[in-house]
Amino acid sequence: MTEHERWMAIAIEEANLGARVGEQPFGSVIARNGEALCRTRSLKVSTSDATAHSELMAVREATQKLKQRVLDGCVFYATCEPCPMCLGAIQIAGINHLVIGARKSQVRQFSKTAFRFNAYTVERFAEMVGWPLTVEQVLQEECIALYANATVELTR
Numbered sequence: 042m043t044e045h046e047r048w049m050a051i052a053i054e055e056a057n058l059g060a061r062v063g064e065q066p067f068g069s070v071i072a073r074n075g076e077a078l079c080r081t082r083s084l085k086v087s088t089s090d091a092t093a094h095s096e097l098m099a100v101r102e103a104t105q106k107l108k109q110r111v112l113d114g115c116v117f118y119a120t121c122e123p124c125p126m127c128l129g130a131i132q133i134a135g136i137n138h139l140v141i142g143a144r145k146s147q148v149r150q151f152s153k154t155a156f157r158f159n160a161y162t163v164e165r166f167a168e169m170v171g172w173p174l175t176v177e178q179v180l181q182e183e184c185i186a187l188y189a190n191a192t193v194e195l196t197r
């Protein structure tokens with residue numbers, strides 16, 4: 042297992058922990074120098090907060106933990122391609138390396154909804170705003186399975 046896969050496996054674990062208590066199965070990890078700064082899951086359902094995505098929770102937790110607004114040298118792991126809100130937060134936090142599990146286009150449950158954001162991809166967003174973002178994809182089958190097997194409403 043590569044280091045990227047190891048961190049993604051922890052993000053998947055977070056997604057599953059959330060799913061067990063009725064949350065949407067999204068998980069994130071921010072790692073730096075072989076250490077996790079945080080591991081988070083979506084809290085949208087329990088908090089009734091439309092912005093409580095796992096990725097946004099991760100940026101908040103890591104910046105608060107380090108008491109700094111910029112997360113230099115960090116790698117961001119997300120079980121699903123982050124939405125535009127979360128990707129904006131990742132950019133603003135100064136992270137230039139993103140590892141994703143599933144792409145939105147690979148998740149059938151998103152195909153008929155705005156949740157897929159049409160032609161949006163993280164690469165297109167990065168290109169549009171002039172952000173040199175490195176994107177990698179690992180454990181995609183495991184992450185796609187998270188959404189294929191989800192019992193909670195995923196698209197709102």
Ligand SMILES: [Zn+2]
Pocket residue numbers: 094096097123124125126127128
């Ligand atoms: Zn999001």
